[in-house]
Amino acid sequence: MGSERTTAAAADDEGRVRHRVAVLALPGVPPFELGIPSRVFGSAVDASGRPLYEVTVCTADGGPVLSDAGFTVQPAAGPEALATADTVIIPPTHAMPELGQGGPLPPEVGAAIAGIRPGTRLVSICSGSYVLAAAGLLDGRPATTHWNLAPEFRRAYPRVQVDEEVLFVDDGDVLTSAGVAAGVDLCLHLIRRDHGAAVANRAARICVVPPWRDGGQAQYIDRPVPAPTVATTTATRAWALERLAEPITLGELAAHARMSLRTFTRRFRDEVGMTPVQWLTAQRLELARDLLESSDLPVDLVAHRAGFGSANSLRQHMRASLGVSPIAYRRTFGSAAPAPQPTPAVTSGVIAPAVAR
Structure with a gap:
């Protein structure tokens, strides 16, 4: 959903549209995870340096909440921010142990979640996935959470397809991240999905973090x-x-x-x-994506420079990994117009096929 829906997004003083992000602060929220969306999305700007997102921290009732660090968080808004947001992000909470047993959400939290407009992009960081699961929003869907919580999460919410090996799961309009700093990875992924690699990479540099981390949670499990x-x-x-x-x-x-x-x-x-072969393929895909976004090189040359050998091989890998062809990916994220294709050669009255792109 995200950047495609702009009718409800905020506009700056010159009428340019910004994507509204509402961050729901719940009692017991860790300050680090609470601050991730504001810091990362606040670093996403267009080529002229104008902000692309408007981030608002809110609570379920509009009142302050006590963080797990012992200080009070004074929100900028109440549940009305959730009702007008394009993306809602739920950081973890350490004050609702009943959710670990599959218990219900507190009434005010349940009411706030219920007030989110259909079609709004939903995102959780770490154990914020418990809130989405308790609201029934992860039933039958793939999701992740902190690797240390995965066994408990499975017991509490058996209808959720939990994968604790990954840093985040993108299931279209519902996205979940692994523990703590994986929220940074997911926010950068959202920026990349909304605005392409160049904007996400620039935001990552501003935040002094890698734009993409290799592997998943497996590398952090004890x-x-x-x-x-x-x-x-x-x-x-x-x-x-x-x-x-x-x-x-x-x-x-x-x-x-x-x-x-x-x-x-x-x-x-x-x-x-991951295995060396899986890692090499992932790195080549990242290089290919970058070349498709930032250059007008023909797809067969992109495939060669990224180590896939042929456009067909690149196409197969991109479809398997991303579900799209190179041309479709460039059409969505490319910043340069594709190079003009040569006129097909004519030999003995037969039109020779052009190189597949």
Whole structure:
């Protein structure tokens, strides 16, 4: 939904439309997670430096709430902000333990959630997913939460398809993030979805965070920290990133890291949360997306530079990962007009097919 619906969005002094984001602060909210949306979305600006989002912190009854850090949060608005928002974000709460048992929402919270307009984009950070689940908004849908809460979450809300391996889940109009800082990843993802990679990357630089983190929560689940003398795969990943256009085998990666194939694969997965092949594919997809957004290169050349070899291979990977073709992705996110296609060559009265894009 997001950026496509602008009729209810806020306008600045010159009439330009901004996307309204309402952040629901509940009793026991951690200040860090509460501040993520304002900080990240507040860093998203257009090419002229104008804000693209208007972020409002509200509470279910308009009154102040006590954070889990011991100080009071004075909201800018009450539940009316939820009713006019384009996106509603629910940070975690540490003051509703009954939700961990599948209990009902407090009446004022339930009423506030019920007042959200149909079609509004719903987002949770960390255990804010409990609020969405208690309201029945995650039934039958994929979602995530903090990895440490996943077993409890499954017991309390068995109709939710929980995946604790990922940093966030994008299910269209409902998105959920993993614990704490994964809320930053999800907010940047939303900016990218709304306005493309350039705006999201600029916001990430302003916030001094990576625009995209490799792997998922798997890399954070109670793993011992390697001793300083133990070799890591960091240097090899950096080496591979400089050679994405080239064929890179698992054996070459292991040889660069000076490890056996078995040791390298195990250590890579422990550090990154995915296999070397999965990671390479993800990095190539990111490069391809960036080239599709920021250049007018033909798709077959984008595929070559990103290491997919052919436009058909890139098309298959993008459809599998993103559900769209390269041309459809460029049409949505591209900032440059596609290069003109050459006139098909005519040989012996037969029109030769142009290179597929």
